[in-house]
């Protein structure tokens with residue numbers, strides 16, 4: 006390429022201006038993020054690096070949507086590879102014949118660059134196809150103009166690059182030309198034109214390329230393309246907490262309880278908002294959104310970003326954004342916040358590693374603890390938790406009512422056992438789950454496993470209170486239970502409730518309660534595999550398994566219940582389309598068991614339809630809440646399918662009548 | 670405006686039937702080891718008082734007669750919900766007192782407190798359901814009385830209250846001081862306390878008096894409980910014999926005999 010001091014000067018000036026704009030905008034983002042509260046404990050570095058490689062270089066989550074994933078992978082790797090052409094062009098502008106240090110400009114690199122020009126162009130084509138033709142639901146509500154503009158930028162950058170390379174081949178026959186097949190092909194097409202025309206094409210393309218890149222650069226720190234910069238730090242700054250755990254707050258010391266204003270959010274919440282790429286994957290998997298509710302996990306990030314920018318910028322300038330809406334009740338309505346099931350589908354799916362639940366529960370904490378504003382029926386559950394240690398108003402059952410017909414010792418009566426069987430309120434206080442509990446106890450007894458219960462000394466683990474945002478009540482219950490457990494020297498806890506399981510395993514350690522915690526399906530799978538249980542009677546049923554969110558997504562246990570089912574002779578399993586990581590909440594999570602689902606379709610009815618669509622005779626589950634929701638869904642839909650706990654199915658296949666007679 | 674709300678502590682009415690027992694000596698419900706809660710309608714009465722406080726300002730005093738050892742949570746809840754102070758009459762025998770005796774004692778306390786414009790009670794208590802206290806109290810205090818109040822419509826001029834009637838409302842005007850018995854209503858759903866208020870409630874004043882502080886009182890109410898029984902529900906199981914057709918016939922006949930068919 007010809008170079009001149011003029012070209013060099015203009016390039017320099019443009020780069021400096023664009024760089025300055027870019028830096029200024031980015032600095033604002035940085036200062037906005039710094040408005041957030043800290044500190045946020047971070048995960049171990051190894052884990053964070055592993056995530057970075059998998060998610061950024063490998064696009065693990067992005068690739069879950071094959072079309073969108075592949076196109077994004079093309080564009081992402083294209084940009085990495087084509088960074089070399091940008092550096093090369095800049096270098097040449099200053100010093101003719103300059104090449105990349107070490108690598109130089111061999112034909113092989115030119116071939117790679119051409120390959121990626123082609124792949125990026127294909128990627129842009131696919132993206133246009135999705136927006137114009139296939140139109141997946143998750144892209145509704147995305148900033149469309151921004152999306153087209155960015156695709157225009159990328160396409161423009163590629164086409165100008167291609168033309169300038171072709172021009173260079175015709176004009177200068179550079180050494181790398183033999184490798185550049187695509188550019189060579191375009192060069193062939195323009196080679197016949199007069200040299201002045203070719204030169205014109207080259208110059209326009211070259212300057213165009215540079216200009217588009219620089220304009221694009223100044224654009225990056227706004228809107229969704231900011232993820233080009235924020236994504237890597239967002240993944241590298243992953244929080245040090247198991248998925249299922251919420252962060253505790255120090256009620257005595259805290260100046261505010263929960264989030265009602267941007268400065269109550271952590272800087273990580275803010276970084277999340279700036280890392281959101283508006284891909285809508287969270288919206289697509291959100292059961293509340295899918296059933297027609299207001300909740301929109303993408304909007305949680307985009308609206309937070311807008312609000313933060315507005316309020317934060319004013320604050321950084323020493324003032325207040327006077328007419329800005331309140332964060333809670335304004336930017337996000339109370340209905341929006343109360344619709345979340347804390348099911349974790351969005352968190353599981355988000356390629357930016359954002360955490361939606363923390364933000365929603367944070368704002369709920371403000372509503373419950375500072376404003377005492379909760380949906381009425383949730384308030385009843387909270388009052389009952391406070392007065393009676395369980396959230397089921399009007400249950401009228403004792404915690405040991407289910408033991409009729411089976412022999413279980415309580416620790417208070419001097420029962421000593423390897424395991425504490427933690428029953429859980431949802432099981433003990435709802436008759437439907439009594440059969441599951443008895444089946445479990447019988448199966449354990451068959452395997453010679455000793456388990457005792459706490460009986461009346463059990464209180465709710467506090468999971469519903471914590472997810473409703475009443476951290477205060479949760480901590481009271483947690484302390485009370487930890488005291489009881491430690492008084493009896495309990496070390497191993499077995500529970501049939503994934504919510505209790507999650508709370509013991511991931512949250513009680515925050516308050517010094519360290520136990521070995523097993524979910525019943527994990528122990529049952531182990532017992533079957535160790536041949537301590539021999540399911541021999543055929544149970545000729547087609548079964549589909551519904552993943553409880555707090556067993557699956559929050560704790561990664563998808564296999565244990567399936568292994569138990571696989572061990573039962575006669576059982577044929579079929580999967581629902583939305584299973585395992587993509588499992589669809591039953592509708593009870595996040596304390597929503599206590600709220601009537603009145604907006605749009607009912608989540609448990611929709612989930613029942615998913616199960617029925619498989620043609621299975623039984624929908625198996627391993628959670629007392631899922632059981633109640635599915636029973637209700639089946640009744641409402643008058644469906645033929647029957648909800649059963651995994652333990653009930655296993656009980657049926659043990660020779661010699663482990664099964665309950667009335668359990669049918 | 671000074672409002673006194675009478676709060677009764679009762680054994681959780683939602684307790685499983687298994688845990689309901691009667692002490693043969695006192696012929697009262699056994700309270701030991703049972704969770705104690707605010708009597709259902711008393712929470713509504715407290716809510717009505719707190720709404721008055723929110724809307725036009727009032728000083729709300731929570732009053733309870735109960736053995737002091739068991740009273741903690743009740744008083745703390747009332748203070749956390751927003752009552753300004755509490756008065757506890759520490760009387761170990763209070764669960765055994767008859768309605769009229771309790772009304773007389775409440776009246777004595779209220780007279781000792783001195784300043785009051787309104788006294789609110791629940792329309793019935795969750796354990797005894799005598800439905801006597803408010804009228805007797807009004808009688809003792811020489812105050813006006815309105816029962817079954819759903820909400821207070823106005824109190825800046827004369828007191829205007831809505832009283833629940835069979836299929837609608839009575840709007841009643843009353844002079845002060847007045848005793849109102851409160852029923853539950855959409856408008857007086859008890860609020861949840863804010864955590865901040867739970868914490869500050871621990872610092873609010875609680876006065877503890879004994880019955881001796883109230884001066885002498887005839888303390889039998891003229892009635893005495895002689896016997897209390899828990900209804901016994903018994904089940905009986907009959908087996909029908911024969912082949913399925915005979916069983917079906919026998920079943921139909923039995924059901925008809927029992928007038929179920």
Ligand SMILES: Cc1cc2nc3c(=O)[nH]c(=O)nc-3n(C[C@H](O)[C@H](O)[C@H](O)COP(=O)(O)OP(=O)(O)OC[C@H]3O[C@@H](n4cnc5c(N)ncnc54)[C@H](O)[C@@H]3O)c2cc1C
Pocket residue numbers: 674675676677678708710711714732733734735763768771775789790791792793794795797798799800801802803804805816817850851
């Ligand atoms: C079904 C029904 C029918 C009724 N019919 C009529 C009617 O026909 N005419 C009419 O005028 N009224 C009627 N009433 C209203 C009734 O008269 C009043 O509601 C009555 O005053 C309630 O008092 P009680 O005797 O039930 O007292 P209790 O049940 O003992 O308690 C009532 C209230 O007194 C207070 N209290 C009791 N013990 C204590 C304590 N130890 N410490 C502090 N406070 C305490 C509490 O506020 C409690 O809620 C009816 C009520 C009901 C529920």
Ligand code: SF4
Pocket residue numbers: 287290291292293294300301302344345346347348349350351352361362
């Ligand atoms: S946790 Fe579940 S319900 Fe809540 S926003 Fe995410 S996907 Fe939706």
Ligand code: SF4
Pocket residue numbers: 280281282283284285286287288302303306351354355356357358359
């Ligand atoms: S929050 Fe995550 S999943 Fe949702 S739109 Fe943003 S980047 Fe996509």
